[in-house]
Amino acid sequence: MDVDDAPSTPGKWKMEKPHHRHHPRLLLPRWHHSYPVSKLVFWSFFALALFLALFLLSPRSSAPTRIPDSFASSSTSSGVRRAALQMAPWGGPAWEKRVRSSARVRRNPGGASVLVTGAAGFVGMHVAAALKRRGDGVLGLDNFNGYYDPSLKRARQALLDRAGVFVVEGDINDGALLRKLFDVVPFTHVVHLAAQAGVRHALVDPASYVHSNVAGLVSVLEAAKAADPQPAIVWASSSSVYGLNSRVPFSEVDRTDRPASLYAATKKAGEEIAHVYNHIYGLSITGLRFFTVYGPWGRPDMAYFFFTRDILRGKPVSIFEGPDHATVARDFTYIDDIVKGCLAALDHAGKSTGSGGKKRGPAPLRIYNLGNTSPVPVTKLVSILERLLKVKAVKKFVKMPRNGDVQFTHANITFAQKELGYRPTTGLHTGLKKFVRWYLEYYSISLSKNDSKGRSTSS
Numbered sequence: 186m187d188v189d190d191a192p193s194t195p196g197k198w199k200m201e202k203p204h205h206r207h208h209p210r211l212l213l214p215r216w217h218h219s220y221p222v223s224k225l226v227f228w229s230f231f232a233l234a235l236f237l238a239l240f241l242l243s244p245r246s247s248a249p250t251r252i253p254d255s256f257a258s259s260s261t262s263s264g265v266r267r268a269a270l271q272m273a274p275w276g277g278p279a280w281e282k283r284v285r286s287s288a289r290v291r292r293n294p295g296g297a298s299v300l301v302t303g304a305a306g307f308v309g310m311h312v313a314a315a316l317k318r319r320g321d322g323v324l325g326l327d328n329f330n331g332y333y334d335p336s337l338k339r340a341r342q343a344l345l346d347r348a349g350v351f352v353v354e355g356d357i358n359d360g361a362l363l364r365k366l367f368d369v370v371p372f373t374h375v376v377h378l379a380a381q382a383g384v385r386h387a388l389v390d391p392a393s394y395v396h397s398n399v400a401g402l403v404s405v406l407e408a409a410k411a412a413d414p415q416p417a418i419v420w421a422s423s424s425s426v427y428g429l430n431s432r433v434p435f436s437e438v439d440r441t442d443r444p445a446s447l448y449a450a451t452k453k454a455g456e457e458i459a460h461v462y463n464h465i466y467g468l469s470i471t472g473l474r475f476f477t478v479y480g481p482w483g484r485p486d487m488a489y490f491f492f493t494r495d496i497l498r499g500k501p502v503s504i505f506e507g508p509d510h511a512t513v514a515r516d517f518t519y520i521d522d523i524v525k526g527c528l529a530a531l532d533h534a535g536k537s538t539g540s541g542g543k544k545r546g547p548a549p550l551r552i553y554n555l556g557n558t559s560p561v562p563v564t565k566l567v568s569i570l571e572r573l574l575k576v577k578a579v580k581k582f583v584k585m586p587r588n589g590d591v592q593f594t595h596a597n598i599t600f601a602q603k604e605l606g607y608r609p610t611t612g613l614h615t616g617l618k619k620f621v622r623w624y625l626e627y628y629s630i631s632l633s634k635n636d637s638k639g640r641s642t643s644s
């Protein structure tokens with residue numbers, strides 16, 4: 186299959202088996218020598234018509250909800266298919282005008298014209314808004330897949346729209362769309378943040394990781410290498426590439442050849458792919474290893490987010506423990522610090538050197554850790570949330586499942602500090618306070634309306 190024709194996340198598409206036993210009337214007649222051809226033709230058309238009718242009548246979107254019941258429930262194949270079907274068509278003079286206008290540099294003399302992929306995602310939305318605020322031209326791209334509640338992505342899109350950022354609905358694997366975007370706008374930079382995120386979900390839908398994080402990355406780099414001028418690329422790798430590395434804090438010079446999850450493996454593969462496109466085509470490429478990014482407008486599949494939801498609902502939260510009850514910890518990094526790191530990486534990105542698909546000279550290839558440099562145990566994360574939510578959590582300590590999680594992460598940010606001027610300033614308590622404020626407002630939850638068990642109610 187041509188990559189252009191691929192559905193947005195093919196791993197989530199599966200064939201349904203027909204349930205003949207329960208629907209005898211839908212049985213197709215078996216081939217038989219004496220069976221009249223006219224009847225066979227009739228039944229074939231009948232079956233085709235029925236299939237089309239079922240396809241067209243299947244619900245196209247779930248009712249919009251602002252309550253994050255379960256991010257996992259929306260990650261079913263049909264959820265993704267529906268989200269994919271909802272994508273608006275692209276092309277035409279009015280669409281091109283919108284694309285051009287959104288990508289036009291406004292203030293910021295000598296500013297950048299940036300394509301932000303994954304712009305309706307958590308980090309993407311914040312980066313796109315920050316670039317726009319400082320006067321750069323910004324165009325977003327997002328496929329609005331159903332990995333988690335798409336209404337949250339739509340709300341982020343609405344926010345960007347109000348800020349003057351147009352988010353094109355489309356998939357990074359759609360080569361024709363990417364070529365069109367580069368035809369319409371001479372982007373100076375691409376901030377590539379579209380990806381299949383989440384460490385544990387890779388056990389459920391491995392193909393989606395390969396599709397987005399490997400094939401999707403190649404598709405973006407193919408379009409970038411062929412563009413004239415070639416843009417500089419800044420893209421999201423992950424702290425998870427350190428995998429089983431035990432040297433702390435994690436430095437860019439440490440081993441990254443022992444990933445513990447497929448997610449990590451696809452991000453590591455991305456770093457190698459970046460090397461190829463830099464080496465052959467002269468693309469300037471900067472990979473950023475994000476360390477557990479959290480904050481307002483965050484991802485509902487992440488622990489701090491669904492812990493908040495479950496604590497408020499009086500539901501138990503599972504706190505993972507390592508062997509012998511060892512603490513599990515993360516170098517949680519606040520979104521505003523990550524945004525500053527992304528913008529600095531973009532500002533310090535040297536130019537790509539290729540043109541017409543040919544390299545004309547060496548171009549920068551860089552990797553930076555963007556972390557907070559102070560790991561916090563998950564138990565501490567929960568106790569901060571308890572204080573902020575004024576609700577006692579129902580804690581369940583469980584052995585860390587063998588699902589790709591690593592026991593701890595800790596960033597060494599010396600390189601990013603020296604070369605990008607990156608300096609994280611927000612501690613976990615302050616960052617979670619901002620997150621909780623946003624969460625309560627977004628989901629219309631009032632802490633003053635706690636019921637007798639300390640659970641909160643939505644208003």
Ligand SMILES: O=C(O)[C@H]1O[C@H](OP(=O)(O)OP(=O)(O)OC[C@H]2O[C@@H](n3ccc(=O)[nH]c3=O)[C@H](O)[C@@H]2O)[C@H](O)[C@@H](O)[C@H]1O
Nearest residue numbers: 382383423424425475476477487488503504505513563590
């Ligand atoms: O840095 C990254 O590159 C990655 O960061 C994030 O992964 P993680 O650091 O694993 O964050 P997250 O799931 O919030 O779990 C946080 C902590 O809670 C623990 N955890 C989790 C679930 C649970 O039920 N219980 C629990 O204790 C869990 O063991 C962990 O210690 C992104 O999701 C990922 O896309 C990628 O960007």
